[in-house]
Amino acid sequence: xxxxxGHPADAVPDGAIDIHPGDLLFMIDSSWEQYPDFAPVxxxxxxxxxxxxxxxxxxxxxxxxxxxxxxxxxxxQRWFGLAVRHSDMLLCISGAVRDDVAAYLDAHGMRPAHPxxxxxxxxxxxxxxxxxxxxxxxxxAAMAADTSSPLFLMVGTIEPRKGHTxxxxxxxxxxxxGSTARLxxxxxxxxxxxxxxxxxxxxxxMGRRLFFVERFTDAEINxxxxxxxxxxxxxxxxxxxxxxxxxxxxxxxxxASDIAVFREVAGxxxxxxxxxxxxxxxxxxxxxxxxxxxxxxxxxxxxxxxxWRDSARQAWQRLATAFS
Numbered sequence: 001x002x003x004x005x006g007h008p009a010d011a012v013p014d015g016a017i018d019i020h021p022g023d024l025l026f027m028i029d030s031s032w033e034q035y036p037d038f039a040p041v042x043x044x045x046x047x048x049x050x051x052x053x054x055x056x057x058x059x060x061x062x063x064x065x066x067x068x069x070x071x072x073x074x075x076x077q078r079w080f081g082l083a084v085r086h087s088d089m090l091l092c093i094s095g096a097v098r099d100d101v102a103a104y105l106d107a108h109g110m111r112p113a114h115p116x117x118x119x120x121x122x123x124x125x126x127x128x129x130x131x132x133x134x135x136x137x138x139x140x141a142a143m144a145a146d147t148s149s150p151l152f153l154m155v156g157t158i159e160p161r162k163g164h165t166x167x168x169x170x171x172x173x174x175x176x177x178g179s180t181a182r183l184x185x186x187x188x189x190x191x192x193x194x195x196x197x198x199x200x201x202x203x204x205x206m207g208r209r210l211f212f213v214e215r216f217t218d219a220e221i222n223x224x225x226x227x228x229x230x231x232x233x234x235x236x237x238x239x240x241x242x243x244x245x246x247x248x249x250x251x252x253x254x255x256a257s258d259i260a261v262f263r264e265v266a267g268x269x270x271x272x273x274x275x276x277x278x279x280x281x282x283x284x285x286x287x288x289x290x291x292x293x294x295x296x297x298x299x300x301x302x303x304x305x306x307x308w309r310d311s312a313r314q315a316w317q318r319l320a321t322a323f324s
Contacts, residue, residue, distance in 0.1 A: 023050040024319060030057060032079040042086045051323050054083040056092045058239030059100050067161040069191065084110050089117040089322055093240050096261035117322055121315045124308030125245040134219040143211050149180035150229035150289040155221065155243040158197065159190035163234025163257060170281045175209060181289050186213040186224050225250035230288045233262060236275060241265045248303035253296050255284045269303035
């Protein structure tokens with residue numbers, strides 16, 4: 001484990017970890033497939049008077065299974081049932097997710113035999129760029145160097161629920177009107193997007209007004225943020241919306257779909273459009289394209305940004321308050 005994490009050999013113990021009375025087991029990773037294997041550990045922790053806390057990132061596979069593979073939905077459903085059964089707390093990554101979990105539990109009559117707390121905490125966004133990940137491809141540098149027209153940025157895996165199709169439809173309509181606005185999609189190809197990827201890669205505006213920065217380096221995504229007129233966050237559903245906070249770090253405002261978690265994370269640091277309303281999205285792109293630097297920075301500064309240290313401290317405070 002130490003070698004995989006890049007730590008000294010003695011930094012991470014490879015042997016078994018003894019469970020002590022009153023220990024708290026924090027299941028922070030998305031261990032959906034591995035979770036059943038922890039059942040004996042859960043029993044040991046509970047037998048010694050300990051507590052089990054499981055992190056919930058979202059309920060998308062349960063709420064919107066059409067955006068996930070059938071296999072993932074089945075695995076996630078099993079995991080969530082076990083998490084509810086074994087956990088003393090479900091710690092969510094946003095208030096919106098906590099509220100959704102509460103509603104789901106109530107709607108499905110999921111009431112474990114023991115008390116189950118629902119809490120949330122905010123994520124951080126200040127990872128230091130890897131010094132070995134500083135390469136910038138010439139085409140990315142050229143895109144960033146062009147200041148003749150505003151550049152709008154989307155960050156994240158290309159997948160159906162992220163809204164790339166709706167954004168590309170809106171920009172196609174803008175370009176048909178003669179708009180010079182540019183669109184950069186930064187991320188990697190995901191699942192169930194074969195047709196969309198063909199559309200992107202074969203688009204007549206590719207390399208002119210449309211750009212696809214695939215598997216970006218730290219240096220490339222920082223450059224993209226620094227040149228962006230605004231970030232586009234068009235998801236149908238999210239657990240948090242980390243690119244919104246990353247954009248705020250670069251003092252870049254956001255055009256976002258009007259979903260609860262984006263309202264929570266971005267607040268007044270974003271302008272919102274109703275899902276499915278292409279005209280509203282186009283209007284916001286036009287409006288933001290004409291905003292000056294000071295206006296955009298002032299708007300972005302309204303987004304609360306936490307460091308990962310502050311985020312970890314907040315998570316610990318939630319646990320300490322609940323189980324002290």
